[in-house]
Amino acid sequence: MARNRGLWGFLVAGLAACGGGGTNTDNNDPNPPQYPGDPGGTPVQAAVIDVVDNQFSPNGVVIAVGGTVTFRWAGIAGHSVTPAGNPGFSPTAGVSYPPKELVVTFNNPGTYNFYCTIHGVSDGYGGQGTMTGTIVVR
Numbered sequence: 001m002a003r004n005r006g007l008w009g010f011l012v013a014g015l016a017a018c019g020g021g022g023t024n025t026d027n028n029d030p031n032p033p034q035y036p037g038d039p040g041g042t043p044v045q046a047a048v049i050d051v052v053d054n055q056f057s058p059n060g061v062v063i064a065v066g067g068t069v070t071f072r073w074a075g076i077a078g079h080s081v082t083p084a085g086n087p088g089f090s091p092t093a094g095v096s097y098p099p100k101e102l103v104v105t106f107n108n109p110g111t112y113n114f115y116c117t118i119h120g121v122s123d124g125y126g127g128q129g130t131m132t133g134t135i136v137v138r
């Protein structure tokens, strides 16, 4: 039981440190989240990213300037789509559940990192911090 309280304390502290959102670029974070980066390949006009437990699938896409990314919630747990640093994008989504879709149009070239505020923060949920993704526009 003490072990469980310790874990929950850690999780609560992690969420509090994050402030429920923001840019997730805290330089004092000893374990900052990793982003997948450019997956390569030919840009497409429209891509779909499934928001599942607990990852973005795929976690990297390349789209053409003016193209769209549709985020499609398909998990049991709640997840957000939150831009990390610059450039950002909008609209975004706070912690959400199916059925939900979020369509974002990207009109400027760049590398757009994003994460889930629950599962992509620092060490993340259960020490995994893996719910991050990268959209490359070129």
Ligand SMILES: [Cu+2]
Residues within 6 Å of the ligand: 054, 078, 079, 080, 116, 117, 118, 119, 120, 131
């Ligand atoms: Cu999540």
